[in-house]
Amino acid sequence: MKNPYLPLPMRLVKNFVETEDKLIHTFTLEFLNEEDEKLFQYLPGQFAEVSVFGVGEAPFGIASSPTEPGHLKFSVAKVGVVTTTLHQLPEGTVLGVRGPLGNNYPIEEFKGKNLVVIGGGFAFTTLRSLITYILHPDHRGDYGELTVIYGARNPGLLLYKDELAEWEKRPDINLVCTIDRPVEGWNGRVGFVPTVTKEVAPSAENAYAVICGPPVMIKFTMPVLEELGFAPEQIIMSLENRMKCGIGMCGRCNVGNKYVCKDGPIFTRAQLNQLPNEY
Amino acid sequence: MLLVNKGQFTDWLNQLIQVYQVYAPVKEDDYFCFKKINSGDQVTLNYTNSKVPPKEVLFPRSEKLFCYRYENGGVQLTEQIDESKKIIVGLRPCDAKSFLLLDGVFNSDKYHDPYYLTRRNNTVLVGLGCNQPAATCFCTSLGGGPFATEGLDLLLVDIGDRYVVEVLTDRGRELLSGLELPAADQEAQEAARRVKEGAALSTQVNLEGLKSKLDVIFYDPIWDLIHEKCLGCAACTYTCPTCHCFDIVDEAEGNEGCRIRNWDACMFPLFTLHGSGHNPRPTGKERFRQRVMHKFKYFVDNFNAIACVGCGRCIINCPVNLDIREVLAEIQGSEVRSDKQ
Numbered sequence: 001m002k003n004p005y006l007p008l009p010m011r012l013v014k015n016f017v018e019t020e021d022k023l024i025h026t027f028t029l030e031f032l033n034e035e036d037e038k039l040f041q042y043l044p045g046q047f048a049e050v051s052v053f054g055v056g057e058a059p060f061g062i063a064s065s066p067t068e069p070g071h072l073k074f075s076v077a078k079v080g081v082v083t084t085t086l087h088q089l090p091e092g093t094v095l096g097v098r099g100p101l102g103n104n105y106p107i108e109e110f111k112g113k114n115l116v117v118i119g120g121g122f123a124f125t126t127l128r129s130l131i132t133y134i135l136h137p138d139h140r141g142d143y144g145e146l147t148v149i150y151g152a153r154n155p156g157l158l159l160y161k162d163e164l165a166e167w168e169k170r171p172d173i174n175l176v177c178t179i180d181r182p183v184e185g186w187n188g189r190v191g192f193v194p195t196v197t198k199e200v201a202p203s204a205e206n207a208y209a210v211i212c213g214p215p216v217m218i219k220f221t222m223p224v225l226e227e228l229g230f231a232p233e234q235i236i237m238s239l240e241n242r243m244k245c246g247i248g249m250c251g252r253c254n255v256g257n258k259y260v261c262k263d264g265p266i267f268t269r270a271q272l273n274q275l276p277n278e279y
Numbered sequence: 280m281l282l283v284n285k286g287q288f289t290d291w292l293n294q295l296i297q298v299y300q301v302y303a304p305v306k307e308d309d310y311f312c313f314k315k316i317n318s319g320d321q322v323t324l325n326y327t328n329s330k331v332p333p334k335e336v337l338f339p340r341s342e343k344l345f346c347y348r349y350e351n352g353g354v355q356l357t358e359q360i361d362e363s364k365k366i367i368v369g370l371r372p373c374d375a376k377s378f379l380l381l382d383g384v385f386n387s388d389k390y391h392d393p394y395y396l397t398r399r400n401n402t403v404l405v406g407l408g409c410n411q412p413a414a415t416c417f418c419t420s421l422g423g424g425p426f427a428t429e430g431l432d433l434l435l436v437d438i439g440d441r442y443v444v445e446v447l448t449d450r451g452r453e454l455l456s457g458l459e460l461p462a463a464d465q466e467a468q469e470a471a472r473r474v475k476e477g478a479a480l481s482t483q484v485n486l487e488g489l490k491s492k493l494d495v496i497f498y499d500p501i502w503d504l505i506h507e508k509c510l511g512c513a514a515c516t517y518t519c520p521t522c523h524c525f526d527i528v529d530e531a532e533g534n535e536g537c538r539i540r541n542w543d544a545c546m547f548p549l550f551t552l553h554g555s556g557h558n559p560r561p562t563g564k565e566r567f568r569q570r571v572m573h574k575f576k577y578f579v580d581n582f583n584a585i586a587c588v589g590c591g592r593c594i595i596n597c598p599v600n601l602d603i604r605e606v607l608a609e610i611q612g613s614e615v616r617s618d619k620q
Contacts (some may be wrong), residue, residue, distance in 0.1 A: 001393045005344045005527075005538070009354050032353055051538075052355060055345045055390045055533030079554035094354045096347075195297075215557075241559060242551050244527045247390040250543070251524030252550050254569075255559075256497075257577035262389065276497045278569075 004247050007051045007096025008036040011074070015091055018075055024122050025087050026075045028065065040100060041068055043107060044129035045238060045266045047078060048099030049201060049246050050082075052089070058082040059243045059261070062100065063125035065132035067139070072097065075125045075159055101246040102265045105130050105210060105236060114144035116202040117171055118221060120151050120193050120213025124159045127212055127237060131173070132163075147202045151178040151193040151217070155186050164230035176200055193234025196222040197228075211238045222269075232270035239265045239272075239279050255279045280463040280471070281444040281455070288442060291458060292319030297368055299527075304329055308428050324369045324437070327413050328590060333370045334377060337398045338385075341541045344394065344527070350537040350543070359537070360393055361604070365402040366454070373418045373588040375406050375430035377520035383582040384523050389550070403450050406431040410474050414507065414593030417482050417604060423588055425478040435619040438470035465555045484604050486575075486585070486612055492610060493576040501613050505606055506567035506598045513544035515593035517602075527607045568584035571606060 004039060024150065027050075031037040042048075042062055051057040060079070064073035078087045089095075093276055106116075115134065119127045122239035126165075134143050148167070153159045166277070167175045178189040178196045191214065202209075209230050211218060218237070225235055241253035241260045247264035256275040283291070295301050296317065303322040305314040310330040318324060382399065385392035409425035419426060428434050432451030436443040440473040443463045447452070448454050463471070516522040526543035530536050543550060546566050552558045561564050580587035587603070594602050 001391050001396065003360075003393050004390045005394075006358065009356075052497070053349070054536045055528050055529070055531045057538075077554075083554070094349065094352070096354070096356075114341075137480055240553070242553055243541075244525065248387055249299060249384055249392060249523065249525075250527070250540075251545065251573075252543070254573070254577065256572075257580040262387075278565065 004098070005051070005245075007057070007098045008040065008244075009033065010036075010095050010097050012089055012091055012093045012095055014084070015072065015087075018159055019122070023078050024075055024157075024159065025078070026073060026159070027086065028064075028196055029074070030074045031069065032079065032094065036037045038204065038261040040072075040097075042100035042274075045105035045125075045126050046102050047246075047265060048072070048097050048101060050076075051085070051096030051098070052082055052085050053094075053096060054071075055085045056082045057096070057098070058276055059099060059246055061099070061126035061127050061129075061238070065129045065136070067133055067136040075122060077122055079159075080102060098246065103260055103263070105266055106208075107133065110134075111142045112144065112206075114203070114205075115146050116207060116209040117146070117148045117150075117192060117204055117241060118197060118209060118211040118213070119149070120215060120217040121153070121214045122156065123214065123238075124150060127210065128160055129165070130210065135167070135170070135173060144206065147174045147176070147200065148170065149176045149178070149197055150202060151180070151194060151196065151213075153180045154183055155179055155188075166196070177236055192220070193217050194224050197224045197235035201228060202230075204234060208234050208236060212238045234272040235269035237267055239267060241279055280464045280468060282441055282459040282467050283444055283447065283458070283460050284441045285417040287458075289319035289322075289558075292316070292322065292368065294457075297452070298303050298364065300363050301368060302333065302366045304412065306598040306618055309619040313370070322369065324371075324407055324435075325556070325564055327409075328371050328374075328592070329410070330590065330592075330596070331518055332590065333367050333399060334375065334381065334520050334523075335620060336365060336367055336372070337378065337402060338395050338523065342387045342394060342515055344538045344540055345536065346537040350534075355531050358393075362397055364406060365398065367380065368402060368405045368453070369407045371409055371414075371590070372406055372425065372427040372429070372431065372434070373423050373590040374520050375509045376423050376427065376548050377590075378404070379430045380521050380582070380584060380586055380588070381523055383584070402431050403454055404430065405433045405451070405454070408436070408475070410437055410478055412480050413476055413591060413595075414481050415588060416480055416595040417591060418589035419480050420482075420484040420486060420505075421585055421587055424587040425480070426475050427540055427612050432506065435475060436471045437466060438474055439496060441467065443467055443471040484589070484602060486607070487608065489575060489580055489611060492613075493572060496610065496613075497572070499613070501610065502564050502568045505609060506563045509546075509567050510599060511546045511548070511563050511566065512598060514596040514598065515601075517542060518596045519591070521574070523596060545573070554568050566604075571603075575607070 009027040009032040018024040060074040244250040253260040313333040409576040434445040477520040
């Protein structure tokens with residue numbers, strides 16, 4: 001019987017300070033055993049439980065894409081015991097990873113469709129995975145137009161700045177970054193994500209919207225998407241809830257009869273409309 | 280049906296202890312609990328039910344999942360799976376049924392919990408029928424009964440100085456091999472029948488239509504009142520045979536340690552508290568609703584069965600007499616409004 005509680009050993013090869021406020025670090029991990037990497041077959045949108053042995057484990061969305069072999073990436077905010085320890089760990093430390101867990105963005109259904117990816121704050125991790133996956137030369141042809149709207153309070157809080165700069169130059173992605181208030185030296189847009197979404201006005205025709213961000217951003221972006229003609233079935237969301245087991249047994253992450261860990265974390269808005277508003 | 284006298288039964292337990300870990304009801308202070316016994320004399324089968332259900336034999340309050348040790352630049356993990364052969368003797372039919380419900384949780388289509396399932400596969404269940412159900416028992420409302428056999432390998436029926444033994448599975452039959460018990464004679468069978476007839480339950484819970492009510496009751500104001508006297512102590516969940524929520528924590532000493540899981544409960548605010556400070560179930564109202572909805576709606580949606588066996592422990596152990604039978608009756612008696620946020 002395969003033991004779903006046993007983590008695979010991984011080495012922390014990079015502990016990178018991602019944001020100006022230093023509260024988000026991006027961790028790059030490499031498998032200690034080559035065969036483990038073959039076992040760990042994941043798709044954008046899935047998450048994993050990262051163990052700091054002796055301290056505990058916590059679930060994080062996988063920020064790397066399966067098109068980037070050899071390592072996994074997690075961007076983690078410093079909030080609790082496990083994440084604070086993670087932030088202080090020296091490179092070279094051996095950690096554990098359990099996964100991949102949960103479902104993935106419906107990349108098969110996305111094929112042939114235009115995609116509108118909307119992210120806010122540091123909830124951009126699995127969206128980075130999705131965008132990187134789609135932009136890969138093997139996949140880019142399978143998908144239509146790719147529009148990315150990404151907002152943060154200020155430029156220093158945007159994740160993956162180097163990649164954003166590269167995406168900026170590419171003709172096959174329409175990247176719109178925005179910050180809440182004007183800052184000297186910022187040439188991009190200024191304004192909240194809902195407003196900017198309205199301005200960019202992506203068409204709902206033959207399209208899916210993927211949205212991930214703080215609740216308040218989602219709350220005000222939903223009416224905009226509705227106005228643009230996105231039906232609940234065309235809006236894809238990713239939920240977060242406190243988790244322990246990640247496999248539908250420990251009983252805490254449920255929303256109604258669905259477990260975020262096992263049935264999610266990816267749900268369509270139509271699916272969420274059927275569930276109680278308890279997340 | 281076979282027959283065994285009580286003296287012989289104790290001898291049999293002493294034989295089984297040589298081969299199996301035998302768990303049975305043992306008196307402790309003024310209550311009973313399932314303990315691993317070293318001698319048949321320790322067992323008291325003249326009891327109503329245990330304080331904590333025997334689920335803790337298969338799913339302990341606290342157990343090691345694995346141990347880790349940092350060495351040679353890597354980490355060594357050692358699984359801690361309990362493969363010992365066990366017997367639970369004297370468990371009540373309601374508790375036997377609870378294992379069938381837990382099986383669904385720990386053996387899902389996608390994930391299998393090796394800790395629970397290994398113990399489960401290695402454990403034989405010898406049930407004891409309930410000659411005198413308690414005033415808090417309502418198993419018959421949930422499809423069970425004082426002498427229900429579902430989930431058991433053997434069922435004992437106490438007829439005074441002897442037990443009538445109902446053999447229900449091959450595993451049960453094997454356990455008895457070497458005992459050469461006589462078949463129950465007509466007199467014993469008649470005595471067993473009388474005992475069963477005399478075991479009447481005093482309460483019934485009307486569950487008809489409950490599910491369709493719960494389907495549309497999430498936002499109903501009924502929850503504002505129904506939870507009010509609940510203290511959130513979680514005695515109900517800790518003593519529930521179908522509750523299975525757990526927490527996972529690490530314990531470390533130097534460069535080694537272990538990962539442990541402990542029972543946890545949906546009645547605690549920390550159970551769902553996010554790192555951000557947000558809590559999807561911030562007050563007693565949401566937590567109490569979760570407990571009722573999980574057992575009587577969500578579990579039904581997911582496993583086509585109610586996650587309650589009517590053992591009555593949550594009623595007996597509640598410090599403020601919050602009675603699940605009354606809660607269900609109140610829901611049943613309420614007028615269902617359309618469920619709008």
